[in-house]
Amino acid sequence: MTMWNNLFPKVHVHPILLLFLIISFFTGTFVQLIILLFIVFFHELGHYTMALKFKWQIKRIMLWVFGGVMDTEEHGTRPVKEEVLVICAGPFQHIVLYGVMLVVADTGLLSSSIIDTFMYYNTAIFLFNLLPILPLDGGKLLQLILSTKWPYKLAYYRTIYFSLITCVLLLFAQLIIIPFTLSTFFLFLFLLFENKNEWHKRYYAFMRFLLKRYEKRNKPNKRRSSIKVKSETALLDVFSRFYRGRDHDIHILYPNNTVKIIDESVCLHCYFNEKQYKATIGGVGKR
Numbered sequence: 001m002t003m004w005n006n007l008f009p010k011v012h013v014h015p016i017l018l019l020f021l022i023i024s025f026f027t028g029t030f031v032q033l034i035i036l037l038f039i040v041f042f043h044e045l046g047h048y049t050m051a052l053k054f055k056w057q058i059k060r061i062m063l064w065v066f067g068g069v070m071d072t073e074e075h076g077t078r079p080v081k082e083e084v085l086v087i088c089a090g091p092f093q094h095i096v097l098y099g100v101m102l103v104v105a106d107t108g109l110l111s112s113s114i115i116d117t118f119m120y121y122n123t124a125i126f127l128f129n130l131l132p133i134l135p136l137d138g139g140k141l142l143q144l145i146l147s148t149k150w151p152y153k154l155a156y157y158r159t160i161y162f163s164l165i166t167c168v169l170l171l172f173a174q175l176i177i178i179p180f181t182l183s184t185f186f187l188f189l190f191l192l193f194e195n196k197n198e199w200h201k202r203y204y205a206f207m208r209f210l211l212k213r214y215e216k217r218n219k220p221n222k223r224r225s226s227i228k229v230k231s232e233t234a235l236l237d238v239f240s241r242f243y244r245g246r247d248h249d250i251h252i253l254y255p256n257n258t259v260k261i262i263d264e265s266v267c268l269h270c271y272f273n274e275k276q277y278k279a280t281i282g283g284v285g286k287r
Contacts (some may be wrong), residue, residue, distance in 0.1 A: 010060040016190060017064045020183075036121050037063070042097060043090045043125065044068040050089035054082050064190075069135050076152055076244045077212040077267050080144055087140050087284075094126035130168075133163040133191050134198055152244045153206050160199050167192040210239055214268040221247045226252065231282025238281050252285040260285045 020033060044061055051058055057073035066079045074083075098119070105115050130138040139159060146155035170188045174180055198205075223246040229238055231254045242248060248264040262285050270276045270284050 012062045013064075013078075015255055016186075031114075032117055032121070035118050036125070039094070039097065039122055039125050040064075042070055043129070044070060045092050046089035046091075046093035047086055050086045054078070054086065056086070074212070076147070076209045077216055078094075080148065080245055083144055084141070087137050087144070092130060093128060094122050097122050128187075131166065133166050134159060134195055136191075139163055147244050151241050152209055153240045153242075156205065157202060157207075160195055160202065163195040164192065164199070167195060206239075209244075210242075210268065211272060213242070214265070214272050221245055223247070224249060226251055229281055231255065231280065231285065233281045234277050235267055235281060235284065236275070238267060239271075250281060250283050250285075254282060254285075265282055 008134045017037075023029075044063065048058065048061065051072060056078070057072060059071040062069045065127060101115055101118055101122070104110055105112075110118075129136050129284065132138045134143070136139065142162065143155060143159040145160055149155070150158070167188055171185065171192065172244075174185050174188065211277065223241060225246045226249045227238065227241050228251040231252050238250060238261060240263065249268060250262050252260045252262065254260070266287075267281065267284055270279055270287075276284075
C-alpha cells in the first residue's frame with residue numbers, strides 16, 4: 001500500500017488556486033492559467049521523481065498558484081545532499097522547459113504569443129520559487145544551509161523568522177517601491193500567513209523531527225557530536241541541541257563532578273517510549 005501511495009500520491013488543489021481558476025474563467029485568462037498550472041505541475045514532478053528515486057514516503061502533493069508543496073514523511077532525517085537534490089530537482093525542470101520551448105519555437109507548432117507567455121511564466125515561477133521563504137524551494141535550501149551551522153531546532157526557527165521578515169519587506173515593496181499588482185500582493189500575503197501558521201506549528205514540527213530520529217535509531221549517521229550538559233538539564237533542552245545528520249553522545253556533568261556518557265537513543269527512548277516528558281538528563285543517566 002505504501003508503494004502504491006508513493007507511485008500515485010494524492011494530489012490536492014489549494015482553495016486559493018480554485019479561486020484563481022474561477023477568476024480566470026470570467027476574465028478570459030483561462031489559457032494563461034492552464035499554462036501556469038502545467039509549469040507548476042512539471043516543477044512538482046521534478047521533486048516527486050527525485051524523492052521517489054531516494055524512496056521517500058510521500059503523503060500528498062498540494063498545488064497552488066506559482067508553486068506546490070510535496071508533503072512527505074521525511075522530517076530532517078535524510079542526508080543533506082539527498083534533500084538538496086530533491087529540492088533542486090524542481091527548479092531544474094524549468095531549465096528543461098526552456099530547452100523544450102526553444103525546440104517547439106523552431107517547429108512553428110505554437111504561436112509566438114503562446115511561447116512568449118509560456119517563457120514569461122516559466123521564468124516567473126522559477127525565480128519566485130528561489131525566494132528564501134518557506135515553503136518555497138529557496139526557503140528550504142536556506143533551512144538546510146542554516147542546519148549545517150546550528151542545531152535543527154534553532155535553524156528551523158530562524159528560517160521561519162527570516163521568511164516572515166522577507167514577506168513583510170516584499171509586501172511593503174509592493175505598496176511603495178515596485179509596481180503594484182493585486183495577484184502578487186495576495187501571493188506574498190498568502191506566504192506571510194503560511195509562515196505565521198508554520199510558527200504556530202513549530203513545536204509539532206520539532207517533535208516530528210525527534211520522533212523520526214527515534215524510529216531510525218537503528219540506522220546510525222556517519223557523523224557524531226558530543227553535547228555537554230549539567231545533570232539538571234531537561235530532556236527537551238538537550239534535544240534542542242541536536243543537529244541533523246549526526247548522532248550525539250551526551251556528556252552529563254553531575255554536582256559531584258562525575259561525568260557519565262550516554263547515547264542520544266537512550267534519551268529518545270525515555271521520552272517517546274517511557275513518556276518521561278519532564279525528566280532531566282541526570283535522571284536518565286542514573287538508570
